[in-house]
Amino acid sequence: MTSIIGGSFQEVRPGRTLHAAVLNKGVQTSLFFLHGSGGNKEQFRFLWEELLNEPLNLIAWDAPGHGASPDLRDPAAYAGTELLADARALIARYGTARNILVAHSLGTRIALATLAEAPEHFVGAVLLGPPPPQMAPVGKGALFGPVLGRLPLPVLELLKPLLARRFKRLAWAKGADLELIAHEQQIAKRNTLFVMQALFAGLLVLDPAQLAAIRTPVRILAGAEDALTPPAAAQALAAVLPAARLTVLPGTGHQIMLEQPEQTLAALRAAMAGD
Template sequence: MTSRHWVERAGVRLSYQVAGERGDPTLVLLAGYGRSGSSWLPWLGRVGPLPYRVVLVDHRGTGESGRPRRPYTLATLADDAAVVIRDGAGDAPAVVVGESMGGMVAQHLALRHPRRVAGLVLSASAARGDVSPAFLRSLPLTAAATISNDVRVWTMCDRLLVHDGDRAHGLLAPLRQIQRTEPYSRFNSLLQALAMSFHRTDRRLGAVRVPVEVIVGAEDRMLAPRNSRVLAARLPQARLTVLADTGHAIAYERPMEIVDAVKRLGL
C-alpha cells in the first residue's frame, strides 16, 4: 500500500506516493515518457517488500500532479523531483532510479542537486535526446494506446517495449490498466517529447560524483544500447550491465535486475 502526498513548487502542485517506513536510504523512482509514478506499482508488487522507504514521483503533467500549459525542460522535472525528495525523505540523500526519460531526469537531478542524490540507477536511458526511429514511431502509438480499447493498437505499442513480442501484452497489461484509469494529457505528451529533444548531459556527466549503475536491454529498440554505453563511459563511477534477451521495459521484463542494481551501489 502507498500513501499519497503533495508539495508545491513555483505554483505547481506536485504529487508523489510513499511505500514503506522512513529508512536510509530512501529509494526514489522516476518514470518514463508519459507515465506517472503509479507506473512503478506493478514493479513494486513483483519484487516484494524492500528495505527502503520508496517514493514514486508524478512528473508535472502526469498522475495527480499539476498540469501547467507552459513548455518545460527535463531540468525543470529534476528541480521538481528535488523538492519531492526533500519533502518525502528529509535532508538525507536518496538513491534515484530512473527509467528511460526518468533516467534523463535523474542525470539532471544529480548535476543540479548533488546533495539530494546518494546514487543512481539509470535503466534504458541516454545522455542525449537523439532518440531512435523506433521511439519516434512509438509516440503516436503510445498516445493511441492510452485512450484506445483497440487490442491491435496495444499490441503494436507493447511489442516495441519488450524483447519477446509474444509475451508483451501480458507483461505490460498492469501498466496499461493503470494508464486507463488515470487522466491523460496529449498536450503534456507533446511537452515531454519536446523536453527530451533538448536533453544534453553528455559533456557534463564527469561532474557526477556518486556511484551509478547503468542497465540496458541488449535488444532495446527504443533507446539503443549504445546510449547506455555512452552514459557508462562519461560517468566517473559508473558500471554498465547489458541484459541479454531484454528490451526497453526492464522493470516489467526483468524486475529483479533493478533491485540487484540498487544493491550493487552498496549504499
C-alpha cells in the same frame, strides 16, 4: 487501476500539485523513484513491495499528466526544467543522509541532471533503459521521430492506436508476459498525446561536461531487446559517466523494472551497499 504504491496529492512547489507516495520511516537511507514519459509510479510496484518492510524511506511520484497527477494545459508545464524542479523540491523535502535515485527512460535525464547539480547528496543511482546522453528534442530524432513534433494534435489522436502498437513493438521483449503487457497498455490509455508532445518539445538538455564530472556510482541496466532506447544508447551514456557500470539484460525490453524486477532489485541493493 488498483494501486500498490498508493499516495496522496502534495503541493510540491507553489501552485504545482502532484500525486506522490511517501513511506517515511525516519531512517537514513531514502530511495527516490522517477518514471519515464507515459509511465507512472506504479511501474515500480514490484520493487516497492520487495522493499516495503526494509529500513528504507521510499518516495515516488507521478509527473504532471501521468498516473494520478493532474493534467496541466500549459505545454511549458511539462518542460524538463519543470520536472527537474519537481524532483529537486521532493528530494529537498524528503532527502536524508543517504539518497539513491532509481529512474526509468526519460526519468533518467532528470536523475542525471539532479546528480550533476548536487552529487554530494547522493550515494548512488540506478538507471533503467536510458536514452543516449545527447537525445534531441522532438523533430530531431526523438523516440517517435518527427511525427510526434510536427503533426497537429487532432491528427495525432487519430493515429494514437497506431502509435500504441508501435510502442508495444519497440518497448517489450518478444517473450514478455502478455498479461503484464495488457495491464500496462490499459493504464497507458490515460496518457494524452498533448502531454507526450509537450514532454519531448521541452526535453531537458544535458551538459556533457557536467555528466563527465559525476563521480557518483551509477548502475545502468539496458534491455537487449529494447528497440525504444537500445543498448547502444546506454553504452553511449555509460561512456561519458566516469563511475558507471553497464549491464545488458538478455531477453529484456524497455520496461526493465517490470520485466526483470529481480535483476533491478539486485542492482539497487548493490547501489545501497556501495558495491
